[in-house]
Amino acid sequence: MRETIKKFLPERVKYNYRNFRKYRKKQQLEREYAGNEVTCNICDHQYRIFEPFKNVPNEKCTNCGSMKRHRLLFQYLNGETELFREKKEKLKLLHFAPEKAFYDIFSKRPDIEYFPCDIDPGMYKFNRNTQIYEIDITSIDFKSETFDIILCNHVLEHIIDDKKAMTELFRVMKKSGWGIFQVPIAFNREKTYEDFSKITPEERYAAFGQIDHVRWYGLDYPRRLESAGFKVHDIKYTHEFTEEEKFRFGFPEKESIYFCSKSS
Numbered sequence: 001m002r003e004t005i006k007k008f009l010p011e012r013v014k015y016n017y018r019n020f021r022k023y024r025k026k027q028q029l030e031r032e033y034a035g036n037e038v039t040c041n042i043c044d045h046q047y048r049i050f051e052p053f054k055n056v057p058n059e060k061c062t063n064c065g066s067m068k069r070h071r072l073l074f075q076y077l078n079g080e081t082e083l084f085r086e087k088k089e090k091l092k093l094l095h096f097a098p099e100k101a102f103y104d105i106f107s108k109r110p111d112i113e114y115f116p117c118d119i120d121p122g123m124y125k126f127n128r129n130t131q132i133y134e135i136d137i138t139s140i141d142f143k144s145e146t147f148d149i150i151l152c153n154h155v156l157e158h159i160i161d162d163k164k165a166m167t168e169l170f171r172v173m174k175k176s177g178w179g180i181f182q183v184p185i186a187f188n189r190e191k192t193y194e195d196f197s198k199i200t201p202e203e204r205y206a207a208f209g210q211i212d213h214v215r216w217y218g219l220d221y222p223r224r225l226e227s228a229g230f231k232v233h234d235i236k237y238t239h240e241f242t243e244e245e246k247f248r249f250g251f252p253e254k255e256s257i258y259f260c261s262k263s264s
């Protein structure tokens with residue numbers, strides 16, 4: 001009966017209803033997590049604790065949806081790079097698989113020329129004020145040496161020909177440019193594990209931990225980036241924070257920042 005009623009409702013009514021449900025859910029979560037024990041460095045909201053997500057405690061910001069890895073990366077971008085500092089010229093930023101929390105910030109900055117992109121821009125349902133470009137990372141449709149900064153986080157583990165993707169990232173980066181290319185790392189593996197005979201979702205889940213991953217990167221990940229020409233700085237950034245700070249800001253326990261440049 002409910003399904004029948006739904007079928008006859010105009011799209012606009014369904015859209016408003018979905019938004020209303022989201023709003024109610026958010027209000028409920030805001031009450032549930034109210035407090036000031038943790039602080040999201042991206043949106044400045046405070047909570048008793050971050051929401052758990054996929055069995056990871058203290059993970060998701062109730063307000064902006066950021067995860068531990070987003071907050072660590074934001075801390076690095078904000079504290080250690082020129083991205084948010086005063087600059088003479090606009091920086092061209094290419095951002096693969098744009099995370100909403102970052103998209104909302106980058107797309108509003110007048111000093112950043114922002115190019116969010118994905119192989120499937122249609123999958124992004126959030127409100128957009130900047131176009132999301134349709135780009136295949138193994139054949140990037142921009143001229144060589146176009147971008148000052150490239151962000152590509154948790155993408156390469158989905159790409160069969162990651163060597164071609166890395167070569168393309170190198171090609172479109174300016175000589176003075178830099179990028180951050182984060183992937184999940186199996187810290188217990190010296191060598192990256194990939195097996196392209198595994199093609200079904202079940203096989204990939206069993207082998208690589210997620211139905212759409214095609215490999216587990218190991219400790220040799222920086223060497224793969226170097227093979228494409230990058231100078232790679234494997235920055236053990238989580239080491240710079242105390243256990244209390246990691247809890248307060250909801251940072252990962254252990255994660256490197258892979259800072260890649262062309263020249264130094």
Ligand SMILES: [Zn+2]
Nearest residue numbers: 040043061064
């Ligand atoms: Zn937040």
